[in-house]
Amino acid sequence: MAEAARKQRSPAAPRPVRCIVKLGGAAITNKGKLESIDEESLRSACAQLRQAMSESDGTAPEKVRGMDWSRRPGDPADPVVDAEGFAGMAGLGLDSNFVVVHGAGSFGHFQASRSGVHKGGLHSTLVKAGFVATRISVTSLNQEIVRALAREGIPSVGMSPFACGWSTQRRDLASANASQIIESLHAGFVPVLHGDAVLDESLDCTILSGDVIIRHLAQLLTPKYVVFLTDVHGVYDRPPTDPNAVLLKEIEVDDNGGWSIVKPALQGNRKEVEISVAAHDTTGGMETKILEAAAIARLGVDVYITKVDTEHSLRALKGDVNTSSDDWLGTVIRAAK
Amino acid sequence: MAEAARKQRSPAAPRPVRCIVKLGGAAITNKGKLESIDEESLRSACAQLRQAMSESDGTAPEKVRGMDWSRRPGDPADPVVDAEGFAGMAGLGLDSNFVVVHGAGSFGHFQASRSGVHKGGLHSTLVKAGFVATRISVTSLNQEIVRALAREGIPSVGMSPFACGWSTQRRDLASANASQIIESLHAGFVPVLHGDAVLDESLDCTILSGDVIIRHLAQLLTPKYVVFLTDVHGVYDRPPTDPNAVLLKEIEVDDNGGWSIVKPALQGNRKEVEISVAAHDTTGGMETKILEAAAIARLGVDVYITKVDTEHSLRALKGDVNTSSDDWLGTVIRAAK
Incomplete structure (x- = not known):
């Protein structure tokens, strides 16, 4: 040993x-x-x-060389293995x-x-x-x-x-x-x-x-950052199926676990929402996600929540998210500065 | 933690x-x-x-109640789940x-x-x-x-x-x-x-x-015992495809790693065979198996090597092997007393 x-x-x-x-x-x-x-x-x-x-x-x-060299269920074809191609790669x-x-x-x-x-x-x-x-x-x-x-x-x-x-x-x-x-x-x-x-x-x-x-x-x-890929654009202030739902684009979490919605600017007492209010979507899975995301943000790690298979998810995975630009759809949760 | x-x-x-x-x-x-x-x-x-x-x-x-409640690839049928049956079982x-x-x-x-x-x-x-x-x-x-x-x-x-x-x-x-x-x-x-x-x-x-x-x-x-299920009846003195191959039914291992074949009684100098001789089958996998089996037997744990899907494998799995009876086909490897 x-x-x-x-x-x-x-x-x-x-x-x-x-x-x-x-x-x-x-x-x-x-x-x-x-x-x-x-x-x-x-x-x-x-x-x-x-x-x-x-x-x-x-x-x-x-050229993408695949590393799955196993049969697909129901597919009689032999798997494609480009061993020579791999052997010729420097890395x-x-x-x-x-x-x-x-x-x-x-x-x-x-x-x-x-x-x-x-x-x-x-x-x-x-x-x-x-x-x-x-x-x-x-x-x-x-x-x-x-x-x-x-x-x-x-x-x-x-x-x-x-x-x-x-x-x-x-x-x-x-x-x-x-x-x-x-x-x-x-x-x-x-x-x-x-x-x-x-x-x-x-x-x-x-x-x-x-x-x-x-x-x-x-x-x-x-x-450096954490990405949640989901089936909606991010966190909304109410169920995203509600036509009045607003996508919360930037949320700050303070050391005490308090929240503020930085973007968009919401009116009056909607600026500080309860997690239980924000944390709602039809899949029922968003509440845990937000609580966990907030805990991660408090570590100083930016969290991006966005929709899979979009230009927004690609930018999130690259860590290339600019919340001041209007063309990114998603929610950034980060620690308050 | x-x-x-x-x-x-x-x-x-x-x-x-x-x-x-x-x-x-x-x-x-x-x-x-x-x-x-x-x-x-x-x-x-x-x-x-x-x-x-x-x-x-x-x-x-x-009645066997299955615990695989997942779809089979290519089978559109829903898996069978006998939840009520399980709930009614004492154990x-x-x-x-x-x-x-x-x-x-x-x-x-x-x-x-x-x-x-x-x-x-x-x-x-x-x-x-x-x-x-x-x-x-x-x-x-x-x-x-x-x-x-x-x-x-x-x-x-x-x-x-x-x-x-x-x-x-x-x-x-x-x-x-x-x-x-x-x-x-x-x-x-x-x-x-x-x-x-x-x-x-x-x-x-x-x-x-x-x-x-x-x-x-x-x-x-x-x-209490270790069972190796394989595609031949056990360890032979030469490749099992050889018509003269003899199944070694009982092998004793001493503290120094020496071997003796207890059953069957072999003639003359064949009684003490080299692992490299005994450890041979066409699949090429028997040598490691015997070396590992010998190491296990030296711990005082009986090892049974036998053929899958036979009455012999069932008896081995039950730990119910009697080498003095002639109707069990397999190899027992155990520590010399």
Whole structure:
């Protein structure tokens, strides 16, 4: 065993992580349809990630060489492997210092809700079965996302929080060692994590959401920025289906957790909105997202929430967001200066 | 963080692990065909595992309730979920204190050999791509094996050695923390590990074989017995395709690593065979298997090597092997008394 040497070798990532990206479940799956991936959104997100990673000096080759050399289900064709092409490359030409975390969308939720995994209690045979079923579903999605990234030439490696030994205590993270994530980044890989069923020290088990994982990783890795890709343009002051909904383009968070909406200028007492008011969308997932985003912003890390498969998402992934220009649609959450 | 409490709570598994099972790549995949599972062998292995786990007091329900509640690729049917059935069960009625490790067979080898992942050198773009491609392939197989076990009502959880943070130093295990495996066993789950591409402290990366994983886990968990399921009846004195090949039914290993063949009685100088002689089969995988099996036997743990999908494999999985009877086909490797 060389545990000591290993720990010494990797106290932290050598370069700061550039970006942690959340691929929201609503963005990459068809939410109303059991275990259905939104292939076009996923493909776009992966292609935009590649563009964002491409070195500005133009060393990234234009031809994308895929790293998924496995059969596609139902496709009898042999996978395409350009081994000679890879062997002739001096390097990938990618700044791959990114971490990807994804939600579950139409994967996992069905299995978890049928069994009540989030409430715990593994003495119940139903909960135990649901734990197994939920993990099968979310790891299936993880596998597909790793493959979609690899097809874009991104050196992605799947890492399940449960397998990494992450566990909770009354749903708060209790143990979440990131050393393997850091080692993978060192080695030039892009770790791909996901919301997962995990063991809980009080409840036996529960669901650990992708948003909680993102906040924890932001604390540990202090990325330059964090991007949430979702299915709406950002955070609104009311459900985005409401025709009067206003997109909140810039939110400042102070040290006490208070909020102010910097843009747009809202009238009177709407300037300081309660999270519970702002944090509402029809998917029901925005509230946690905003709470986690605010916690990240308080670390001094800018958070961009924007819609997948748009010019806005590409700019967010590149970290190239200018809130004074009117042509960017999205929400920036940052610490008050 | 409750790391300290967590470590204190789980210094070892509460009950000794009953069995570590290796599902050999040759046993559960069609070796000549890229990424092709031998569905019948896999189904049989999972069904026999369930039989072996069934409590002898007859509390295991006859009706198998599956824990794979996900869609099958290409099958539009909704998955069958018997939530009410599970909710009405007092318990699974299974002694699930087993660990499953599987090989790669026709998964992973193609990707690894095209890129030379086992030789290391992540500065090479080809090796980096091959690392990603190999992991995609072997984790696809892991997912299918977890699902096959879950369909037999076995509470299986996939755990990738790479994601668990396992790494090597010149191909020997350097870091292989099993605490999450032990936690999973505590919680009543069956961990399912696999041969994987991992980081190597000297070579950057390499391939960690399922057989090396088995030996390490046997050392840590001291199971009652270890079973290797393969595609031949056991270890022969020459390639099993040779019509004169003799099945070695019982091998004793002494403290110095010396061997003797106890059964059958061989003539003259064939009684003490070199590993390199005995350790040969057409798949090329038997040599490592025997070296690892011998190392396990020296711990005092009986090792059974036998053919998948036979009455012999069921008896091995139950730990019910009697080498004095003539109707068991397989190889027992044990420590000399």
